[in-house]
Amino acid sequence: MTLRDSLLAAERRLSDAGVDSPGLSARLLAGRALNLSAVQVLTESRRLVNDAEAALFASLIARRERGEPVAYILGEREFYGLSFQVGPGVLIPRPETELLVDEARKRFDETRPLRFMDLGTGSGVLAVTLAHVFPLARGWAVDLSPAALDAARNNARRLGAQERIEFVSGDFTAPLPAADLDLVVANPPYVTWDEYGELSREVADFEPRSALVSGGEQGDGLDHLRGLAPRAAEALRPGGTLLVEIGWRQGETGAAILGDPALELCDVCVMQDLAGLDRILAARKRPC
Numbered sequence: 001m002t003l004r005d006s007l008l009a010a011e012r013r014l015s016d017a018g019v020d021s022p023g024l025s026a027r028l029l030a031g032r033a034l035n036l037s038a039v040q041v042l043t044e045s046r047r048l049v050n051d052a053e054a055a056l057f058a059s060l061i062a063r064r065e066r067g068e069p070v071a072y073i074l075g076e077r078e079f080y081g082l083s084f085q086v087g088p089g090v091l092i093p094r095p096e097t098e099l100l101v102d103e104a105r106k107r108f109d110e111t112r113p114l115r116f117m118d119l120g121t122g123s124g125v126l127a128v129t130l131a132h133v134f135p136l137a138r139g140w141a142v143d144l145s146p147a148a149l150d151a152a153r154n155n156a157r158r159l160g161a162q163e164r165i166e167f168v169s170g171d172f173t174a175p176l177p178a179a180d181l182d183l184v185v186a187n188p189p190y191v192t193w194d195e196y197g198e199l200s201r202e203v204a205d206f207e208p209r210s211a212l213v214s215g216g217e218q219g220d221g222l223d224h225l226r227g228l229a230p231r232a233a234e235a236l237r238p239g240g241t242l243l244v245e246i247g248w249r250q251g252e253t254g255a256a257i258l259g260d261p262a263l264e265l266c267d268v269c270v271m272q273d274l275a276g277l278d279r280i281l282a283a284r285k286r287p288c
Contacts, residue, residue, distance in 0.1 A: 002045065003034070007027065010057070014026060017064075019067060034057070067200075072087060077092055080098050080101055082132060093122075097125065101133060110135070116137060118186070120211075121149070130183075131156070141165055143169070145208070149169055153167050172188075172227070180236075186242075190246055192219060225254055238286065239284060241283070242282065244258075266285075269281075
């Protein structure tokens with residue numbers, strides 16, 4: 001059978017199973033099974049698939065057919081042009097989270113030292129990417145999950161950032177391990193229980209709920225923001241910046257949380273993603 005025929009058959013299987021992006025999934029998994037680049041998968045459509053390749057491809061498609069995310073099957077996901085290893089127990093990075101890095105680059109000089117902290121680091125994508133973008137940076141990455149911290153440490157080693165990031169097991173609602181920070185970033189859980197019930201099975205059945213959902217069944221998904229805001233404000237130097245990812249319906253309430261006078265934050269604003277939806281909260285530590 002040719003690669004083209006194999007792809008068409010796999011796409012039909014995945015489409016019938018109701019998974020997201022069946023064509024893209026089939027191409028990515030074919031690339032792994034046949035050891036081909038994304039370009040080769042497209043340009044070598046007449047290539048014959050041997051029995052060993054076909055068996056491996058079929059096993060990968062069967063996993064995807066059951067809803068397992070492609071990133072877990074491949075064991076990696078690209079973020080900000082870097083390849084990060086991911087696996088069960090660790091949230092898969094999303095493209096919208098890259099906006100936190102974009103905003104940090106707007107606010108800080110990449111040629112100067114930077115002290116930062118990543119709260120709820122997960123696979124370490126924010127901490128490692130910031131260390132990559134800011135070569136003079138030193139950071140702290142905090143997470144409660146041992147699996148997440150192991151993944152983050154491994155990614156830091158793979159991408160040459162391990163000497164400039166300290167990984168800390170801890171709850172970011174407790175006092176933080178460093179102060180006088182220039183920048184605190186966070187992609188905390190912010191999905192409500194109602195929203196969680198509407199997620200696709202490949203998210204709800206495979207990714208860790210603790211990294212997605214914030215608060216109880218009647219909550220607004222912002223319990224983690226309420227918990228981290230005072231600790232982040234305490235850890236920032238005067239004029240330091242806080243950047244937090246939020247859900248698309250949480251801009252107004254999130255801004256009100258950061259605008260609490262007791263936090264001593266100012267210049268609170270909500271920024272939108274490429275779809276025009278609320279996605280990032282930003283604030284600075286007084287004096288501004």
